[in-house]
Amino acid sequence: MEKKLSDFSIGQTGVIKSVGGEGKIRRRLFDMGVTPGADVFLRKVAPLGDPIEVTLRGYELTLRKSEAEVVMVEVKQ
Amino acid sequence: MKKFVLAGNPNCGKTTLFNNLTGSTAHVGNWPGVTVDKREGLYKKCPEPISIVDLPGIYSLSPYTPEEVISRNFILDEKPDCVINIVDATNLERNLYLTTQLMEIDVPLVIALNMMDEVEKCGDKIDAASLEKKIGVPVVPISALKEKGLDELMKRAYAASREARNGVTVLEDTALMHLISDCRIALKHIGVENALFHAVKLAEMDELEVAAHPDSAKMVEEFKSTFNDDVFGNDFEAIVADSRYKYISKNYSHALTKKKSSSERKLTKSDKVDKVLTHRVWGIPIFLVILFLIFHLTFSEDLLYLGAGGVFDKDEPVVAYDIDGNVIENVEEDGIYYDEDGNEAVAVFEDGELAALELVPYAYDKEGNAIKAFYDAEGNELTVLADENGEVVDLFDAAGNKYEQLYNIDGYKAEIVLNEDGEFEDVEFASAIDEFCSEITVNTFFGYEESVFSPGVILFNTLDTFTGFLSACMTQALSGAAPWVSGLIVDGILAGLFSVLSFLPQILLLFLFFSILEDSGYMARVAFILDRIFRRFGLSGRAFMPMIMGFGCSIPAMINTRTLADERERTATIRVIPFFSCSAKLPILTAIAGGIVQMFGVGNADLITYGMYLLGVVTAIACVILMRATTMKGEVPPFIMELPAYHAPQFKALMLHLWDKAKHFVKKAFTIILASTIFIWFVSHFNWNWQFLEDEQINSSILAGIGGLVQPLFTPLGFGSQLGVNGWVFVVAAVTGLIAKENVIATFGTLGACLAGAAIDVEADGGVGAVAAMISGTGINVAGLIAFIAFNMLTIPCFAAVATAKAELPNKKSFRFTLLFWIATSYVTASMVYLIGTWWWTVFIFAAVWALVITAIVLQNKGKLNLKSLKRSK
Numbered sequence: 001m002e003k004k005l006s007d008f009s010i011g012q013t014g015v016i017k018s019v020g021g022e023g024k025i026r027r028r029l030f031d032m033g034v035t036p037g038a039d040v041f042l043r044k045v046a047p048l049g050d051p052i053e054v055t056l057r058g059y060e061l062t063l064r065k066s067e068a069e070v071v072m073v074e075v076k077q
Numbered sequence: 078m079k080k081f082v083l084a085g086n087p088n089c090g091k092t093t094l095f096n097n098l099t100g101s102t103a104h105v106g107n108w109p110g111v112t113v114d115k116r117e118g119l120y121k122k123c124p125e126p127i128s129i130v131d132l133p134g135i136y137s138l139s140p141y142t143p144e145e146v147i148s149r150n151f152i153l154d155e156k157p158d159c160v161i162n163i164v165d166a167t168n169l170e171r172n173l174y175l176t177t178q179l180m181e182i183d184v185p186l187v188i189a190l191n192m193m194d195e196v197e198k199c200g201d202k203i204d205a206a207s208l209e210k211k212i213g214v215p216v217v218p219i220s221a222l223k224e225k226g227l228d229e230l231m232k233r234a235y236a237a238s239r240e241a242r243n244g245v246t247v248l249e250d251t252a253l254m255h256l257i258s259d260c261r262i263a264l265k266h267i268g269v270e271n272a273l274f275h276a277v278k279l280a281e282m283d284e285l286e287v288a289a290h291p292d293s294a295k296m297v298e299e300f301k302s303t304f305n306d307d308v309f310g311n312d313f314e315a316i317v318a319d320s321r322y323k324y325i326s327k328n329y330s331h332a333l334t335k336k337k338s339s340s341e342r343k344l345t346k347s348d349k350v351d352k353v354l355t356h357r358v359w360g361i362p363i364f365l366v367i368l369f370l371i372f373h374l375t376f377s378e379d380l381l382y383l384g385a386g387g388v389f390d391k392d393e394p395v396v397a398y399d400i401d402g403n404v405i406e407n408v409e410e411d412g413i414y415y416d417e418d419g420n421e422a423v424a425v426f427e428d429g430e431l432a433a434l435e436l437v438p439y440a441y442d443k444e445g446n447a448i449k450a451f452y453d454a455e456g457n458e459l460t461v462l463a464d465e466n467g468e469v470v471d472l473f474d475a476a477g478n479k480y481e482q483l484y485n486i487d488g489y490k491a492e493i494v495l496n497e498d499g500e501f502e503d504v505e506f507a508s509a510i511d512e513f514c515s516e517i518t519v520n521t522f523f524g525y526e527e528s529v530f531s532p533g534v535i536l537f538n539t540l541d542t543f544t545g546f547l548s549a550c551m552t553q554a555l556s557g558a559a560p561w562v563s564g565l566i567v568d569g570i571l572a573g574l575f576s577v578l579s580f581l582p583q584i585l586l587l588f589l590f591f592s593i594l595e596d597s598g599y600m601a602r603v604a605f606i607l608d609r610i611f612r613r614f615g616l617s618g619r620a621f622m623p624m625i626m627g628f629g630c631s632i633p634a635m636i637n638t639r640t641l642a643d644e645r646e647r648t649a650t651i652r653v654i655p656f657f658s659c660s661a662k663l664p665i666l667t668a669i670a671g672g673i674v675q676m677f678g679v680g681n682a683d684l685i686t687y688g689m690y691l692l693g694v695v696t697a698i699a700c701v702i703l704m705r706a707t708t709m710k711g712e713v714p715p716f717i718m719e720l721p722a723y724h725a726p727q728f729k730a731l732m733l734h735l736w737d738k739a740k741h742f743v744k745k746a747f748t749i750i751l752a753s754t755i756f757i758w759f760v761s762h763f764n765w766n767w768q769f770l771e772d773e774q775i776n777s778s779i780l781a782g783i784g785g786l787v788q789p790l791f792t793p794l795g796f797g798s799q800l801g802v803n804g805w806v807f808v809v810a811a812v813t814g815l816i817a818k819e820n821v822i823a824t825f826g827t828l829g830a831c832l833a834g835a836a837i838d839v840e841a842d843g844g845v846g847a848v849a850a851m852i853s854g855t856g857i858n859v860a861g862l863i864a865f866i867a868f869n870m871l872t873i874p875c876f877a878a879v880a881t882a883k884a885e886l887p888n889k890k891s892f893r894f895t896l897l898f899w900i901a902t903s904y905v906t907a908s909m910v911y912l913i914g915t916w917w918w919t920v921f922i923f924a925a926v927w928a929l930v931i932t933a934i935v936l937q938n939k940g941k942l943n944l945k946s947l948k949r950s951k
Binding site: 031032045053058062067 | 171308322323355357358716
């Protein structure tokens, strides 16, 4: 099943399928390793519900839900 | 001299490596045009000394952040002899992404595989030799923290620097290689250096490259129109990034042997700490407690709450004795009694009760006996001690022995002070140094009986005592000089300099705490926790720290805005930092609030003080929203960042950091701040005829004259023309506050004394009496006083903060606008406070005006209203 990274719940894992968006934010996502084929694990959500923290390529990355919206992920069961 | 650069991701141990390679030779400056730290230093263990430059921490060589552009241009333009790429071995995959880009530049490259000790601790293994074979450049395992492998690293780097290296790319097997090769040939043809690097960036349609090589860019456009990839379409930027990561996982992962797969791994210490610190419920309260502790340790004068807890009772009853030491029950007003040490004293009453015993002044002889009568050489008792010039005559005791030296009650050398009739009035210290030393006790440093000082206050008092001692020595040395000379040197130069330097201990302590939070990795989590709130104001969670630091001192707060990535966000933040009322403004708040309660009998002093803090915060938020909607427009900066693993901060790095900040601040204190301070001293101590004035005569100074001239301007603020002839005092007090905000109350003391015609001791009651004198002398109303506080809080901060803002803002234009912004904000807010406070119905007028302004801005931003074209059509 494919869904947006911003819709993930804590503890879910998946493989990135595509990264949308444009310009600066998209490039930033690529540079931080958010590219198709990478495994992601939603580790935590901030106390106020946003941003989120994911484990990716062996490190912790935080991003806002609005930025995670462009990342499509195939959910692993 | 050879030049090596250090390049790598943030948090990869780059600064630690730099500090250990260069030691004491390091110095920190700014990259031209931006406020990003530039570190340079010397490495001396190679056959020749090597200059080492620490590039800012970056994840990529993309053109989007100033750090990336700086690093990229430095490597391409300055052509260093070797690039040392520091790679965090615990996070190989993402760190090597930058390596694949650096490899494309024609420059010698060496990889420092850092944090190898951490990797081994987890039981993992990295085969550096096999990695070296794959990448084709030297790979040296090191531990920057434990200083392992550094000599080997520099040896290999030195060897590499002697041979030129041609760039290679990991994109060889991709569908884009054909295009890249074509671009490379075309660029080489027109003589471009580092053709491969530029060719790859062109293929990505990198903003900077497209602008620099429009012809080749056309070639890429053409190719793009015919190209179609199954997954990415013709999105070359995505293909390049993806290929890099694919190449890394394919070729380098085999060099890494993990003991266990990541899912089986137990929680690390860092994970456990993180679970608590970013807890859904406890995260924010824990943060607030940490913040409170930092401020408490830096600024509190009652560290353990002994005073507040009532452990010590401050009010001991006053007891009067007779000459034999018996307690006297029926004390009468102005009667002469004795204190417990047997010194004569007058009983002073307040509200019908015995309030204090005031010692009767006497001069003392060498043995410490009070001298109650003086005689001349013939043995006649003297009442008038002055000669025809008003000087004290030679004095003798009853036996005809001349007093060579008199002493005060504590045994310090003293001189006699006479009253107008030439009779004995009191004694004063003969030496300024003695006077100063007599006041130092253990309480000066560590606290009073009922309280213990915080470390910040102890440091503050230590430095303050030391500078006070220097001032006293100088006063002593200049005792024979003209009054204006000693005034200039002691009250102008030294006092100004020391009042600025006196902030230093607390600034550094605040810096230390925040550096610990930053280095430990907690600051990134704070941004994570608070981003949600700050996004609403158009800022990122990172802006919170500098703002909250503003409550302590604006200077470290402004410098700390360097952690903000977006230039516009930084500028907006720097501008509002002074609105977070700093610790030096607190005395203004408490004194005036105290004065209001005393003179008008309204309100509660604490409530007024608290309300003013709130006003500052509300103004700051309003201004940020306003700026982000108009002049400092921009998207909310992206918040895509690494949360580094927690680790203990390093003592050495912290100290180096503090040393840098201290050096920088002291340099400032001696230049721009000093000059401004002398100027203010000069205009407040000379009149229009260039005659020197004592402190008490400030009302005839040039400054008072100018104050009177500009006074009408402050009429809407409640302390202008309506106050009549004495109204200038508020304006003058605000101006002296520019040196240091504490000066506002000190000036109140001087000016209040002029108005009341009696000396006022601001130290004794925190300035409340001075404010009361100003109120009765000028007839200012409550609204005017509150407007005055608001004006002081929001207007141009002290010179030290202004100098910092100048250094931290991107350019001169922005700095001038900032000064204007501070004046305008304080003027508008203070007049709103005064007008609404005096005529409550004006609130509707202000509401209407603001509603109009906001509507205009919203419409303008939506494009429905164009103010610029409106102007043009006129």
